[in-house]
Amino acid sequence: MFTVARFSLLVAAIISGGVSAQSFVSDPLVDKVVPYTAIPYQVDIHTDGRGPQAGYNICNSTTENQDSMCQTGFINHLDDFCLFAPPTPDSTIGDTEGIEVAWCTKKGHGTRLIPEGTLKGVQLIQSPGYIEIVGFIDQTKLNLQDGDYGGELDSGGQDGRGNPIGGLMYSNAFPSNNGDNTTYQQGRHWTFFIGGNTFCAKICDDTQPNAEGLCQHIYDRIGCAYNAPNNAPTGVFQVCQGADMVPVGVYVSNGVTTTWTQPAEETVPISTIPYTPTPAASSNCVTYTSASLYTDLVAVSNSGSTATTTATGVSATVTGQTTATGAHTTAKSTAGAAGASQTAGSGSSSTSTGTKPSNAASANVKANAAATAVSVVFGFVGIFVSVFVFA
Numbered sequence: 001m002f003t004v005a006r007f008s009l010l011v012a013a014i015i016s017g018g019v020s021a022q023s024f025v026s027d028p029l030v031d032k033v034v035p036y037t038a039i040p041y042q043v044d045i046h047t048d049g050r051g052p053q054a055g056y057n058i059c060n061s062t063t064e065n066q067d068s069m070c071q072t073g074f075i076n077h078l079d080d081f082c083l084f085a086p087p088t089p090d091s092t093i094g095d096t097e098g099i100e101v102a103w104c105t106k107k108g109h110g111t112r113l114i115p116e117g118t119l120k121g122v123q124l125i126q127s128p129g130y131i132e133i134v135g136f137i138d139q140t141k142l143n144l145q146d147g148d149y150g151g152e153l154d155s156g157g158q159d160g161r162g163n164p165i166g167g168l169m170y171s172n173a174f175p176s177n178n179g180d181n182t183t184y185q186q187g188r189h190w191t192f193f194i195g196g197n198t199f200c201a202k203i204c205d206d207t208q209p210n211a212e213g214l215c216q217h218i219y220d221r222i223g224c225a226y227n228a229p230n231n232a233p234t235g236v237f238q239v240c241q242g243a244d245m246v247p248v249g250v251y252v253s254n255g256v257t258t259t260w261t262q263p264a265e266e267t268v269p270i271s272t273i274p275y276t277p278t279p280a281a282s283s284n285c286v287t288y289t290s291a292s293l294y295t296d297l298v299a300v301s302n303s304g305s306t307a308t309t310t311a312t313g314v315s316a317t318v319t320g321q322t323t324a325t326g327a328h329t330t331a332k333s334t335a336g337a338a339g340a341s342q343t344a345g346s347g348s349s350s351t352s353t354g355t356k357p358s359n360a361a362s363a364n365v366k367a368n369a370a371a372t373a374v375s376v377v378f379g380f381v382g383i384f385v386s387v388f389v390f391a
C-alpha cells in the first residue's frame with residue numbers, strides 16, 4: 001500500500017513535471033525507532049535529494065550554545081520543551097524547513113536556548129494519546145522573519161526525511177516513563193506549526209492505539225486551528241489535562257461521520273473547509289508565572305552576531321514582553337500558529353473579536369478568512385510540498 005502510494009506520487013509528479021518532487025526514501029524518518037540511549041550522530045544518512053542533514057542528533061554540553069545545530073527536541077513539561085526554528089536570523093520557515101534547529105527552555109539538552117521574552121503564553125495539554133504545547137511568541141527572537149506565517153514541520157516531509165531533515169522528538173512525560181524525568185520515549189509521529197507569532201506542537205505516544213491518526217501530518221495548510229484546536233489564552237502559562245482531539249479532517253454532519261482531506265494542490269484555495277474544529281475537553285488547568293518557569297532564559301539573546309543581538313535582544317525583550325502581555329491579557333484569543341483561530345472571548349475577562357491581528361499573510365489566508373465566519377481565521381500558508389505526504 002505504501003509502495004503504491006509512493007509510486008503514484010512519483011508518476012503524478014513526473015506527469016506534471018513537478019519541480020518540487022522529491023523521491024521518497026526507503027527508510028522514512030517516521031519508521032525509525034531511535035531509543036534515547038542510542039541516538040546516532042545523524043539519524044538521516046542521505047546525501048542526495050535535499051542534501052545531507054544540516055545538523056546533528058547527539059547534543060551535549062559542547063553543542064549547547066546559541067549557534068547549536070542540534071536537531072533533537074523535547075516536550076517534557078511546561079518549563080521544559082523545545083521549538084524548531086531557523087538557524088540564521090530573518091529566515092522564513094518555507095525557505096528553511098529542512099534545516100530547522102532546536103531551541104529549548106532549559107539548559108541540559110545541548111541546544112540553543114529560547115531567548116528571554118520570546119514566550120508570550122504557553123499551554124501544555126497532556127491527553128491519553130499525546131503531549132501538546134501551543135503558544136504565543138515573538139518569533140523574530142527565534143530567527144523567524146517578522147510577518148512570516150510559517151508552516152508545518154513534521155517527521156514526514158516531501159521525501160520522508162522529515163522537516164527538519166533528521167529531526168527527532170522525545171518526551172519524559174509519557175506513561176511509560178512512570179514519572180521518571182531521566183528516561184525519554186521517542187515520538188515517531190509528531191507535528192509542529194510555527195509562524196504568525198504562534199506555534200503548536202504535538203508528540204503522539206507510539207504505545208497508544210492511534211499515534212499516526214492523532215499526529216496526522218497531511219493537513220499542513222490549515223494551521224493549528226485544525227491541527228491542534230485549542231483555547232490557549234495569550235499571556236497565560238498553564239498545564240492542563242485533556243481528552244484526545246478528534247483527528248484532523250474528521251467531522252460529523254447530520255449524524256454522518258466524514259473525513260475531509262486537504263486539496264493537494266497549493267493553488268487550490270482552501271476556502272471551503274466543511275467544518276469548524278472544536279477544542280477537545282480539557283480540565284485541571286494549573287497556571288504558572290513565566291518568571292517561575294523559565295529561569296534559564298534570563299538574558300539569553302538571539303543567535304547570530306553577539307553584538308547585534310545583545311543590543312536588540314535584551315532591551316526589546318523588556319518592552320516586547322510588557323506590551324504584548326499587557327495588551328493580550330484583556331483579550332482572549334486562541335493560539336493557533338498562523339492557522340490561528342481567533343475566538344471571541346469566551347472567558348469572563350472581556351470580549352474580543354480578533355484583537356490579535358488576523359493572520360492574513362497571503363491571498364490564501366485572506367480568502368479563507370473572508371469565506372468563513374469572522375470568529376475563525378485559519379489558513380496556514382502551504383508554502384511547501386509536504387502536502388504530498390504518505391500516511
Ligand SMILES: *[C@@H]1O[C@H](CO)[C@@H](O)[C@H](O)[C@H]1NC(C)=O
Nearest residue numbers: 041056057058059060062063
Ligand atoms: C557531543 O556532541 C557532538 C555533536 O554531536 C559529538 O560530535 C561529540 O562526540 C559529543 N561528545 C560526547 C562526549 O558525546
Ligand SMILES: *[C@@H]1O[C@H](CO)[C@@H](O)[C@H](O)[C@H]1NC(C)=O
Nearest residue numbers: 076077078079080179180181
Ligand atoms: C519531573 O519534572 C516535572 C516538571 O519539571 C516536575 O514537576 C516533577 O516533579 C519531576 N519529577 C521528578 C520525579 O523529578
